[in-house]
Amino acid sequence: MLINVNMTINGKAVSGQVEARTLLVEFIRDHQRLTGTHVGCDTTQCGCCTVHVDGKAVKSCTMLAVQASGKSVLTIEGLAAADGTLHPVQEAFREHHGLQCGFCTPGMVMVGVDICRRHPNADEHTVRLELEGNICRCTGYQGIVEAIMDASAKMAGGKA
Amino acid sequence: MENFGYHTPTSVADAAKLLDANEDAKLMSGGMTLLPTLKQRLAAPSDLIDLAKVPDIKGVCRDGDEVVIGAMTTHAEVHENALVRELIPGLASLAGQIGDPAVRHRGTIGGSCANADPAADYPAGTVGLGATFVTNKRKIAADDFFVSLFETALEPGEIVVGVRFPIPVWSHYQKLRHPASGYAVVGVFVAQTKAGVRVAVTGAGPSAFRMSAMEEALAKNFSVKAIEGITVDADDLNNDIHASAAYRAHVVTVLAKRAVAAR
Numbered sequence: 001m002l003i004n005v006n007m008t009i010n011g012k013a014v015s016g017q018v019e020a021r022t023l024l025v026e027f028i029r030d031h032q033r034l035t036g037t038h039v040g041c042d043t044t045q046c047g048c049c050t051v052h053v054d055g056k057a058v059k060s061c062t063m064l065a066v067q068a069s070g071k072s073v074l075t076i077e078g079l080a081a082a083d084g085t086l087h088p089v090q091e092a093f094r095e096h097h098g099l100q101c102g103f104c105t106p107g108m109v110m111v112g113v114d115i116c117r118r119h120p121n122a123d124e125h126t127v128r129l130e131l132e133g134n135i136c137r138c139t140g141y142q143g144i145v146e147a148i149m150d151a152s153a154k155m156a157g158g159k160a
Numbered sequence: 161m162e163n164f165g166y167h168t169p170t171s172v173a174d175a176a177k178l179l180d181a182n183e184d185a186k187l188m189s190g191g192m193t194l195l196p197t198l199k200q201r202l203a204a205p206s207d208l209i210d211l212a213k214v215p216d217i218k219g220v221c222r223d224g225d226e227v228v229i230g231a232m233t234t235h236a237e238v239h240e241n242a243l244v245r246e247l248i249p250g251l252a253s254l255a256g257q258i259g260d261p262a263v264r265h266r267g268t269i270g271g272s273c274a275n276a277d278p279a280a281d282y283p284a285g286t287v288g289l290g291a292t293f294v295t296n297k298r299k300i301a302a303d304d305f306f307v308s309l310f311e312t313a314l315e316p317g318e319i320v321v322g323v324r325f326p327i328p329v330w331s332h333y334q335k336l337r338h339p340a341s342g343y344a345v346v347g348v349f350v351a352q353t354k355a356g357v358r359v360a361v362t363g364a365g366p367s368a369f370r371m372s373a374m375e376e377a378l379a380k381n382f383s384v385k386a387i388e389g390i391t392v393d394a395d396d397l398n399n400d401i402h403a404s405a406a407y408r409a410h411v412v413t414v415l416a417k418r419a420v421a422a423r
Contacts, residue, residue, distance in 0.1 A: 020166035
C-alpha cells in the first residue's frame, strides 16, 4: 500500500507516494533525485545522511519519509544562495580544507550549520563533542573542526 | 526492512485502541532504536503506531514538587529545557550525554525508557531520582518499572505518557561512555532527595538497579570516603566484548565516587 507524503524540500513543495518503510533518505535521493545527501553506514552512526527537518539536524537514514510528511526539509543542495554564493559553513570548509574525498562532507556541513546555530562562537571542545555523530574516514577532523569554529565565529559576528 | 501499516493517532486513547486491535503492532516515538531494529530484521511488526501527532504528551512543566516530562519529549529538549536545568541539572546533563546531537533531536524519554536497553542512560536517571512513570492505565514507580533486559512492567496495550520527577536537593550523573556507540558501559546516578540518598546504576546489569549499601553509607556521611570501600558483586553483572563483569563492578564504585565528589 502506498502512502501520500507532502513536504517542503529546500523551499520547494514536493509530494510523492511511498511505502511506509521508505526511509527519508530514500525519498530524498531516489524519489527526488537529490543525491547530495549520502548514505554511509545506514545504521545511524556515520552522519553522512544528515539533513535538517524543521530546522534540526537528523539522520535521514533513521527516519521514515512518512514521518517527515508536512515538515520542512533542508538538504545540502538547499544551503547555498540562489546565485551560488556558498553558505558560511560551506565557505569555511573550502577555506580550511575541511574535506578530502568528500563523502562525509554533506553530513559534516549540515551538522556544522546546526552546531553554529546552537553554539555561537563555538570552541574546539564543543565542536569536537558535537561531531560525535559524524564520521570522517580519510582526511581527519582537524580541518573540519577549524572550519566549523571559524564559521561559528563569523555567523555569530554577523559578518557572513 | 519488511513493510508495515503506518498509523498516526491523534490521542492516547486512539493509540491504545490501535494497539489493542493489532497484536503485532509496535508503538513508535523517536524510532532511534526501533527503526535500526527493523532494518536488521530483528523485528517485523505488522503495524507501526507513531505517537508523533498525539498532543499533550510532549514538553516539560512543573507540578508542585515535581517536574513532569511528557513521553514524547526529545533528549535535546530535556537537555536544553530551562526548568530541567534549574531544578534537576543532573537530569539535563544526562540527557545531553545520550547518543549524538542528531539522535537527541529525535529520541524521546518515553521511548528510551519503554525500550529498557540495559545500557541506556535514562533508566539510571529515573530510578536515581525516584521518578514515577505515568501510563494510560496507572502509575508505576521507576523502582518497579525496569524488570530485566529490554523488559519493563508495561503490560500489552499500555502506553507511557509521561514521567514525574520529584525535585531533588542535588543530583549528578557519571558515565563511562562506550567510545563507538555512546551507550553507557556503566552509568551511575546519585541524588540527594527529600526521601533520602539514592544511587542508581545502568549499563552494568540486565536493567537499572540501586546500590543500597552506598545509599545507606552516604545517608550517614555524604562523602567519597564513605563509599570507597563498598565493592559491587560482579556475579549478576553484564559480561561482554566491551567489558567484563569484574571490570564493570569496579567501575560502578569509581563512578559513584566521582559523582559524590562533584557535590
